[in-house]
Each structure stands twice: as C-alpha cells, then as structure tokens.
Amino acid sequence: MNTGPNGNIAIAADIGGTHMRAAIVTADGKILERDVIDTRPDDGIEVAANRLADLVESINPQTARGTHGAPVGMGISTAGPLDPETGVYKNPPNLGAWDEKSMKPTLAARLGLPVHIGHDATLAAFAETRFGPHRGAQNLVYVTISTGVGGGIIANGEMVTGSEGHAGEVGHITVQPGAQSCNVGCDGCFEGNASGPAIRKAALARIDAGEETAIWKLAGQDRANVTSRLVLEAAAAGDPVAVAVRNHAIRAIGIGLGSLLNIFDPEALVVGGGVTSGLANMWDEVIATVKRFSLAHFQENPRVHVTTLGDDVSLLGAAGLAFRHAGQS
Numbered sequence: 001m002n003t004g005p006n007g008n009i010a011i012a013a014d015i016g017g018t019h020m021r022a023a024i025v026t027a028d029g030k031i032l033e034r035d036v037i038d039t040r041p042d043d044g045i046e047v048a049a050n051r052l053a054d055l056v057e058s059i060n061p062q063t064a065r066g067t068h069g070a071p072v073g074m075g076i077s078t079a080g081p082l083d084p085e086t087g088v089y090k091n092p093p094n095l096g097a098w099d100e101k102s103m104k105p106t107l108a109a110r111l112g113l114p115v116h117i118g119h120d121a122t123l124a125a126f127a128e129t130r131f132g133p134h135r136g137a138q139n140l141v142y143v144t145i146s147t148g149v150g151g152g153i154i155a156n157g158e159m160v161t162g163s164e165g166h167a168g169e170v171g172h173i174t175v176q177p178g179a180q181s182c183n184v185g186c187d188g189c190f191e192g193n194a195s196g197p198a199i200r201k202a203a204l205a206r207i208d209a210g211e212e213t214a215i216w217k218l219a220g221q222d223r224a225n226v227t228s229r230l231v232l233e234a235a236a237a238g239d240p241v242a243v244a245v246r247n248h249a250i251r252a253i254g255i256g257l258g259s260l261l262n263i264f265d266p267e268a269l270v271v272g273g274g275v276t277s278g279l280a281n282m283w284d285e286v287i288a289t290v291k292r293f294s295l296a297h298f299q300e301n302p303r304v305h306v307t308t309l310g311d312d313v314s315l316l317g318a319a320g321l322a323f324r325h326a327g328q329s
C-alpha cells in the first residue's frame with residue numbers, strides 16, 4: 001500500500017435519491033472529512049454534478065493533501081441501474097430525470113481527477129473485501145435488507161456487474177410463489193416478503209382482515225404509524241400476529257440467503273440494512289433458517305455475518321474503487 005506523499009487519499013461520493021454524500025477517505029478506510037447535501041434529482045444531472053463538485057471542494061481536499069498527498073481520484077457509489085464504465089444511468093427508479101445521462105464528464109472536468117462510478121450495493125460488497133473484517137476475501141456477497149432488498153457480488157476477486165450492469169438483483173429471487181409481490185410485481189420474491197415495506201404490508205393486511213393485534217394499538221390505530229420497526233418491536237414483545245409476520249420475513253430471508261450461499265460459495269455473506277438491525281434479537285433464528293435452505297457444507301459454518309461498516313459501507317466502497325483504479329487494489 002502506498003504510504004508516500006501522494007496516493008494516500010481518495011474522494012468518495014455516495015448518491016441516493018434523497019442525499020448526496022462526499023468524503024475524503026484514506027487508503028486504510030479512515031474518513032477524514034465528510035458532508036452531505038440533498039440530491040434534488042429533478043434539477044437535472046448537470047446541476048447535481050456541479051453541486052457535488054462544490055461539495056467536494058468545500059470539504060477541502062487541499063487541507064487533507066498537506067499530510068496525505070493528492071487524491072488518487074474520485075469514486076462514486078450510486079443507486080442504479082447504470083453502466084459501470086460510462087456511468088450512464090438506465091431508467092433509474094429514484095433518479096428518473098437522469099436517465100441516459102452520466103455525471104462523470106462534468107465531475108472529471110471540475111475536479112481534474114479520474115472519476116469512477118459503481119452500483120452502491122456492488123461497492124458495498126467491494127468495501128467489505130477491502131476495509132471490513134473480511135478484508136482480502138475473493139468471494140463475498142453483500143445483501144441489504146431495507147426499504148428494498150439489494151445485493152452486490154464479488155466473485156473470484158472481481159465485482160460482478162453483468163452484461164448490462166444489472167447483476168446483483170438478489171431481492172427478486174423467488175422465495176414463495178403466491179405470497180406477496182414487490183413493487184416491480186414479481187410473484188413472491190425476497191424483497192416482496194422481507195423488505196421493510198413488505199413487513200408493513202403484511203401487518204396491515206392482517207389488521208384489515210380484522211385480526212386482533214398489539215400492532216394496531218401501538219400504532220395509535222393510525223395506518224401511517226404501522227412501520228416494519230413497530231411490527232418487529234411488537235413481535236419481540238410476543239404479539240402473535242407480529243410474530244407470524246416476522247417469521248414469514250425470516251423464512252424469506254433464509255431462502256434468499258441460503259440460495260446465494262449455494263450459488264456463490266462465498267467466504268462471507270454480509271448482511272446490512274434496517275430490517276437486519278431490527279432482527280438482531282432473532283439472528284440465531286435467521287441463521288438456523290439459512291441452514292435449512294443451504295447445502296450440507298454450510299451447516300457447520302454458514303458464513304453469514306452482519307456488516308460492521310454501517311451506513312458508510314457504500315461510501316467506503318466508492319473510495320476503494322478509486323484506489324483500485326489507481327493500482328492499489
């Protein structure tokens with residue numbers, strides 16, 4: 001690893017539908033400076049690229065450069081789908097105004113640095129192999145179980161992007177035909193049965209069917225207050241309806257993660273996201289379910305771990321992308 005005057009820091013950005021974050025990150029994954037602004041995707045990609053460049057300048061890499069040298073480049077993690085070479089978005093659901101456009105040329109010109117872009121979940125997986133406890137893993141799958149269920153895949157040391165940048169859509173593995181559908185409409189997929197909105201939807205369906213449940217009282221009899229978090233809290237307190245909803249989600253998670261183990265044989269399958277946090281008290285049950293749906297060689301050690309990189313995982317992956325392109329993999 002280069003510890004000389006140059007090449008020891010990268011500029012990282014993480015772009016979602018709501019926020020854009022930028023940071024200065026060292027080669028060993030320490031965040032020196034950071035800030036966040038609204039994305040405002042409807043203002044157009046050029047406006048956003050210039051606002052992001054302003055943000056990067058405001059967190060002042062010149063100061064960091066005094067001790068760490070010039071940045072090796074800029075890495076960006078973003079919600080997709082997009083072409084990882086050109087950074088051109090392809091019908092991105094949360095960044096609709098940016099379809100068929102890339103912010104790479106504007107950022108490269110403004111900052112005078114090479115700019116590299118990747119899908120946020122793929123870069124989360126990459127971050128786990130570069131900065132997390134699974135550093136050096138050549139095969140790793142990252143799954144976030146949150147508002148949606150997404151994934152990133154590192155296979156044989158490479159980021160798996162697919163022929164058109166669409167690889168890693170682990171949320172749409174079918175886990176139970178005839179059960180709930182996701183927003184895309186697939187019948188009984190992982191996301192449709194284990195994401196935060198899926199847990200909420202399952203609880204509301206039972207409330208609407210007239211089932212007696214503490215969820216409804218905890219929510220003050222207001223549908224808007226029925227969240228996945230509230231459902232998981234009610235389940236932890238023993239409410240039978242909430243327990244049934246939670247156990248359905250755990251089964252979906254077990255089938256989804258077990259399938260991924262079978263397909264990729266990773267050194268680690270790392271899981272993050274709000275639903276994962278909400279199931280902390282049930283993690284033994286999640287692991288037991290993964291074992292039920294995976295092959296014999298995973299029974300002793302299923303290699304499923306909760307992420308330790310937290311909300312910064314994609315941002316760190318973006319930094320890792322810049323370092324990798326600078327020859328520091």
Ligand SMILES: [Zn+2]
Pocket residue numbers: 171172181182183184185186187189190191192
């Ligand atoms: Zn789906």
